[in-house]
Amino acid sequence: MTESSSLSPASARPSYGKVITALILLAGIGAFFFFDLSSYLSLESIKANRDALLSYTASNFGVAITVFIVLYIVQTAFSLPGGAILTLTGGFLFGSFLGTIVVNIGATIGATLAFLAARYLLRDWVEHKFGARLKTIQAGFSKNAFSYLMTLRLIPAFPFFLVNLVSGLTRVSIGTYALATALGIIPGSFVFAFAGRQLGTINSLSEIASPPVLLAFTLLGLLALLPIAYRKWGAKPGT
Numbered sequence: 001m002t003e004s005s006s007l008s009p010a011s012a013r014p015s016y017g018k019v020i021t022a023l024i025l026l027a028g029i030g031a032f033f034f035f036d037l038s039s040y041l042s043l044e045s046i047k048a049n050r051d052a053l054l055s056y057t058a059s060n061f062g063v064a065i066t067v068f069i070v071l072y073i074v075q076t077a078f079s080l081p082g083g084a085i086l087t088l089t090g091g092f093l094f095g096s097f098l099g100t101i102v103v104n105i106g107a108t109i110g111a112t113l114a115f116l117a118a119r120y121l122l123r124d125w126v127e128h129k130f131g132a133r134l135k136t137i138q139a140g141f142s143k144n145a146f147s148y149l150m151t152l153r154l155i156p157a158f159p160f161f162l163v164n165l166v167s168g169l170t171r172v173s174i175g176t177y178a179l180a181t182a183l184g185i186i187p188g189s190f191v192f193a194f195a196g197r198q199l200g201t202i203n204s205l206s207e208i209a210s211p212p213v214l215l216a217f218t219l220l221g222l223l224a225l226l227p228i229a230y231r232k233w234g235a236k237p238g239t
Contacts, residue, residue: 041082076110091196099193118168153184
């Protein structure tokens with residue numbers, strides 16, 4: 001009796017932490033849609049307020065960069081829509097190269113927080129429920145995590161938020177995940193940040209993510225798999 005009662009507080013703490021974390025995530029997502037904040041993260045809204053945004057950025061450059069990075073972290077950590085619009089805005093306000101850098105910082109930190117939240121909330125349950133079926137996948141992913149993550153980041157067919165959440169269910173290290181994310185999102189971030197400099201001429205995101213651009217990203221993603229292919233088929237026996 002004494003042993004069980006002494007164990008119960010320790011075993012309860014993770015549950016309370018998970019409940020609080022889940023409630024924070026749900027509250028953030030709920031507030032986003034309840035207050036219709038998505039209307040502010042639209043191409044039309046950014047274009048309508050372009051002069052005010054440029055004026056504020058010119059007068060408060062450091063504050064503007066800080067606010068932008070924080071907004072990007074929140075948007076990514078809570079898996080909210082609007083990442084592409086924010087990246088365009090970063091290029092519009094800060095230029096192609098600086099815009100890519102600030103987007104990369106915000107996206108990498110936010111993606112890492114989403115990764116940690118998924119790992120904290122769901123991995124134990126998923127492994128308990130599907131552990132036997134996941135062993136092969138976990139083993140393959142752990143051996144080639146960096147190449148796999150680079151491919152997932154480079155190919156636009158894989159939604160950014162979904163990669164964040166699914167990666168948290170694997171056993172990839174935080175360092176590998178953060179590095180692959182930071183490097184893998186550079187090409188896409190630069191394309192959108194560069195396009196943001198011509199914001200006034202853009203009427204749809206599809207104008208940026210054209211078939212040739214998507215094909216180029218896909219080829220880059222496949223290149224990231226070459227080390228895995230070489231290890232599997234290219235290495236000579238006995239080497």
